[in-house]
Every structure is written in structure tokens, then in C-alpha cells.
Amino acid sequence: MKAVITVVGCDKIGIIASITAVLAKTQVNILDISQTIMQNIFTMVMLVDLSKLNCDFAHLGELLQEVGKELGVDIRLQREEIFTSMHRI
Amino acid sequence: MFNINDILETINMISQDNLDIRTITMGISLRDCASEDYKVTCRKIYDKISKLAQNLVKTGEDIERDFGIPIINKRISVTPIAIIAEGCNTDDYAVFAHAMEKAAENVGVNFIGGFSALVHKGYTRGDKLLIKAIPEALSTTNRVCSSVNVATTKSGINMDAVKEMGEIIKECAERTRDRDAVACSKLVVFANVPEDNPFMAGAFHGVGEPECVINVGVSGPGVVAAALKNLNGGDFGTIAETIKKTAFKITRMGQLVAQEASSRLNVPFGIVDLSLAPTPAVGDSVARILELMGLERCGAHGTTAALALLNDAVKKGGVMASSYVGGLSGAFIPVSEDAGMIEAAMSGALTIEKLEAMTCVCSVGLDMIAIPGDTPASTISAIIADEAAIGVINSKTTAVRIIPVPGKKEGDVVEYGGLFGKAPIMRVNPFGSEEFIARGGRIPAPLQSLKN
Numbered sequence: 079m080k081a082v083i084t085v086v087g088c089d090k091i092g093i094i095a096s097i098t099a100v101l102a103k104t105q106v107n108i109l110d111i112s113q114t115i116m117q118n119i120f121t122m123v124m125l126v127d128l129s130k131l132n133c134d135f136a137h138l139g140e141l142l143q144e145v146g147k148e149l150g151v152d153i154r155l156q157r158e159e160i161f162t163s164m165h166r167i
Numbered sequence: 168m169f170n171i172n173d174i175l176e177t178i179n180m181i182s183q184d185n186l187d188i189r190t191i192t193m194g195i196s197l198r199d200c201a202s203e204d205y206k207v208t209c210r211k212i213y214d215k216i217s218k219l220a221q222n223l224v225k226t227g228e229d230i231e232r233d234f235g236i237p238i239i240n241k242r243i244s245v246t247p248i249a250i251i252a253e254g255c256n257t258d259d260y261a262v263f264a265h266a267m268e269k270a271a272e273n274v275g276v277n278f279i280g281g282f283s284a285l286v287h288k289g290y291t292r293g294d295k296l297l298i299k300a301i302p303e304a305l306s307t308t309n310r311v312c313s314s315v316n317v318a319t320t321k322s323g324i325n326m327d328a329v330k331e332m333g334e335i336i337k338e339c340a341e342r343t344r345d346r347d348a349v350a351c352s353k354l355v356v357f358a359n360v361p362e363d364n365p366f367m368a369g370a371f372h373g374v375g376e377p378e379c380v381i382n383v384g385v386s387g388p389g390v391v392a393a394a395l396k397n398l399n400g401g402d403f404g405t406i407a408e409t410i411k412k413t414a415f416k417i418t419r420m421g422q423l424v425a426q427e428a429s430s431r432l433n434v435p436f437g438i439v440d441l442s443l444a445p446t447p448a449v450g451d452s453v454a455r456i457l458e459l460m461g462l463e464r465c466g467a468h469g470t471t472a473a474l475a476l477l478n479d480a481v482k483k484g485g486v487m488a489s490s491y492v493g494g495l496s497g498a499f500i501p502v503s504e505d506a507g508m509i510e511a512a513m514s515g516a517l518t519i520e521k522l523e524a525m526t527c528v529c530s531v532g533l534d535m536i537a538i539p540g541d542t543p544a545s546t547i548s549a550i551i552a553d554e555a556a557i558g559v560i561n562s563k564t565t566a567v568r569i570i571p572v573p574g575k576k577e578g579d580v581v582e583y584g585g586l587f588g589k590a591p592i593m594r595v596n597p598f599g600s601e602e603f604i605a606r607g608g609r610i611p612a613p614l615q616s617l618k619n
Binding site for chain 1: 169170171173176177178234235236419420422
């Protein structure tokens with residue numbers, strides 16, 4: 079199962095480090111990262127593979143949200159299908 | 168790989184433009200629950216709903232979490248109760264509504280539809296008893312919704328039923344006068360009712376439907392409005408294209424959620440209903456979309472044309488996005504549930520007569536309209552007859568969900584809260600229709616050719 083993690087908020091040092099630390103701990107493999115600054119807002123999109131995930135999907139979502147709170151950014155974890163079904167025929 | 172702009176577009180739709188799945192509705196056949204002893208029937212109704220829908224709410228919540236898309240309602244529709252109750256040894260059909268209420272409460276859904284009768288050509292004994300029980304059923308339950316189909320294109324309009332429904336609506340209002348006639352918000356009178364509609368209050372599980380089925384209703388007026396705002400000009404061709412593309416994307420969400428719910432619950436997928444369903448929330452209004460096309464206020468001349476374009480473009484975009492489309496599928500114009508409609512009605516731009524014209528080109532009908540409490544039953548019946556005629560002649564679904572609020576007069580406002588919003592009391596034509604309604608009988612089915 080693949081999922082997309084999106085991070086939106088103020089840019090600061092350590093955003094990617096904090097998130098990847100959670101992903102390493104939960105055995106999540108990063109397939110692709112892309113980031114950009116849009117209208118002064120830091121935006122990062124990460125495609126991840128959850129096939130070796132060592133906790134359940136909901137728990138991973140909670141862990142990421144905690145990190146988001148600490149960093150003051152908005153982090154979402156969503157199954158990949160929502161994006162592929164909306165944007166691909 | 169993926170495109171960052173596509174992903175951000177989806178996220179913005181959800182977080183800023185109120186994109187959501189309005190409802191996952193499980194349709195359940197109760198045909199095997201009929202028994203001579205009404206107590207046995209009630210028990211079977213309760214047991215069957217409780218068993219089949221036990222995981223509905225949890226599955227909805229799981230899907231919501233996994234995909235990050237809000238699913239506002241999880242609901243149930245059942246076989247029209249008049250059919251199930253007819254063979255039972257009781258004349259008090261409210262007991263069946265109580266069984267439905269208890270089952271709905273048990274599985275945690277906020278509405279259950281199907282306290283219904285189909286009487287477009289005439290009544291059976293069960294239909295008569297069910298309609299008689301509607302005021303009692305709706306005033307003593309919170310979750311049960313009722314609908315009555317009084318007309319079809321193939322059989323014409325049952326004017327006896329139209330007359331009776333005017334009186335039933337008045338009685339529903341009277342019985343819940345301490346709650347601003349809330350019972351009327353759970354009662355819909357239909358022409359050409361669809362049998363797979365997932366939206367309340369008119370949902371029921373038709374007789375041609377399977378044992379159990381998952382139907383999904385999408386929403387998204389806010390997303391369409393946001394897309395039009397970004398247009399900055401453009402002719403009607405551009406507007407129609409933009410709405411189509413947006414409707415496609417919205418409906419793909421519905422299709423995904425419907426398939427996922429169907430496979431997780433192990434229940435067949437029925438249809439996606441392509442409706443633009445507004446809520447009173449800011450930025451989730453169908454009226455605003457019409458205004459974005461250049462109307463000063465919803466209700467101004469041009470509104471019907473704007474709505475026709477919107478409704479058609481939503482369908483064209485949605486049809487390709489889903490493998491099975493059904494239900495009501497069109498833009499909804501419930502006055503109390505749409506912030507833009509409420510404002511338009513309060514400012515005098517939107518009248519019942521204009522709303523009636525709008526129902527010729529969209530789903531569904533005169534919806535969530537509050538009128539003065541002293542409106543005669545015969546006038547309400549005449550409003551129903553007009554709507555039914557529009558539906559029957561144009562081969563489309565139309566409906567009336569109207570609330571004569573006791574003690575309230577034109578210009579007052581009634582607050583229902585939540586998804587029901589607030590309703591300004593609208594002006595009703597003061598001239599009577601009593602003699603017309605008193606005639607009874609049937610208006611014959613219309614000709615299907617020589618259309619003009």
C-alpha cells in the first residue's frame with residue numbers, strides 16, 4: 079500500500095529530518111519527495127510505501143500529526159488512491 | 168510519479184472548499200421481515216438492520232481516516248414500510264417507525280429512510296394506514312424519515328393522495344409545533360421518485376433493488392464555486408467546461424469511496440448520486456455558484472438558465488467519473504440549507520414562484536421551504552400538485568418538502584441548526600385553491616410525444 083504525506087506550513091530547519099525520523103522508526107520507505115515554496119508557504123509532498131509498516135495506518139497518522147504540532151506545520155497522511163482516482167482516468 | 172499541483176489541488180478542495188462525501192447510505196431490503204404478528208415484524212426489522220449495518224459507521228470512519236476525505240453522514244434506507252406492514256395484524260403503523268428508530272440508534276446512524284408508500288396510481292390498505300401514521304411516526308422519533316410518491320409520468324397524478332398529503336403536512340407541523348414543525352423536515356412528497364436515492368429525507372430501498380446495497384452521495388458546491396472564481400471572466404462555454412471538469416473530480420471521490428465501502432462491508436455497490444448538495448456552511452452554497460455566473464442575487468431573472476447550465480454540466484462531468492450513476496443526480500436547492508438561498512429569500516430576491524421555475528431544470532423540488540403556519544392544507548396540496556405536474560410532464564423527479572411553521576408569519580426566521588440550517592418564512596400566494604383540491608381523483612398520465 080502506498081500513501082502520500084503532505085506538509086504545508088512555515089519553512090524552518092528540521093522539518094524533513096523530524097518526519098523522516100518517524101518514517102524510519104515505523105519502517106516506512108520513501109519513494110519520492112518533492113518540495114517547493116509557494117507564496118512563502120513551505121509545501122512538501124512525499125510518496126511512501128507502507129508495505130513494511132510496523133504499526134497501523136491510524137497510528138502512523140497520529141505520530142505524524144504530533145510532529146506537525148511540534149513544528150507548527152500541517153501534516154496529512156492519505157492513501158495514494160484518492161489522488162490517482164481524482165487526477166487520472 | 169505524482170504531480171505536486173494535483174495533490175495540492177485535492178488537499179485545497181478538502182481543506183478550503185468543503186469537499187466531502189455527503190453520505191454513504193446502506194439500502195436494506197426488509198421484504199423478508201413481513202409476518203402476520205406485528206411484534207415479530209418489528210423484531211425482524213430491528214434484527215436485520217442491526218445485523219447488516221453494524222459496521223457501517225465504523226467503516227465510514229475508517230475510510231474517512233485512510234483517504235483524508237470527510238464523510239458527513241452514514242445512513243440507512245429500507246423497503247417502503249407500507250409494503251412490509253400490510254400483512255400485519257395492526258392498524259397502528261407508528262410501531263414500525265419505532266422499530267426503525269431503535270435500530271438506527273443501535274447502529275449509530277443519524278437518519279433512516281423508508282417510512283414510505285408509493286401511491287401514484289392508488290392506495291392499498293397498507294398505504295392508507297402508513298400515510299395516516301406519518302404524523303405520529305415523525306413526531307415521536309428523531310431519525311426516521313418518510314416519503315410518499317404521489318405521481319409518475321406513466322400513471323399521472325393521484326390527486327386524492329395530493330389532497331391528503333397537504334393535511335398530513337399540516338398535522339406533522341401541529342404535532343411538533345414546540346419544535347418549529349421539525350417533523351415536516353423529515354417528510355418528502357415525490358413525483359417520479361427514484362428507488363436508489365441515498366439522500367434524506369427521501370431515501371428508501373426500492374422493490375427492484377438487491378438484498379443490501381451501498382449508495383453514495385457526493386457534494387461539493389464549494390469546489391465548483393472556487394473553480395469559477397478562479398476563472399475571471401469567460402463565456403458560458405468556458406463556465407460549462409470548468410464545471411464539468413470539477414464535477415468529474417468530485418465524482419471520482421464518490422466512486423472511490425463507494426467502491427471502498429462496498430468491498431470493506433462486503434455489500435454490492437449500487438450507485439453514485441451526482442448531486443451538488445449545499446450546506447449552511449460558508450462557501451458551500453449552490454446559490455453562490457449561480458451568483459458567480461453574474462447574477463446580483465440568486466432568484467434574479469437568469470437564475471433558471473444559470474441553474475440549467477450548472478445542473479447539466481454537473482451530470483456531464485459526473486457520468487464519466489462513475490461506473491453507475493443514479494439517485495437524484497442534480498443540483499439541490501434546499502432554501503434553509505444553503506447560506507446563499509437564505510440570504511436571497513430574506514432580501515426578497517428569491518420567491519416560491521421562482522423556486523418552482525428552478526425545479527423545472529434541476530433536482531429535486533421545493534425543498535426545505537418554511538411558510539406561514541396558517542397556510543391552508545389545500546394550498547399546500549396545490550403546491551404539491553404544481554410540483555408533481557412539473558415532474559410528470561418533464562419526466563423528471565420533483566418533490567416538496569415544505570414546513571408550515573405554526574405561529575410564524577412571513578418575514579420571521581426559524582433556526583433548525585446543523586445541516587438543516589435556518590429558514591426564512593416565505594410568502595405564499597394568498598388566493599385559495601380549495602375547490603380545485605377538493606375534486607379528488609386522478610390527473611391522467613401525459614402524452615409522451617408531440618412535446619412542446
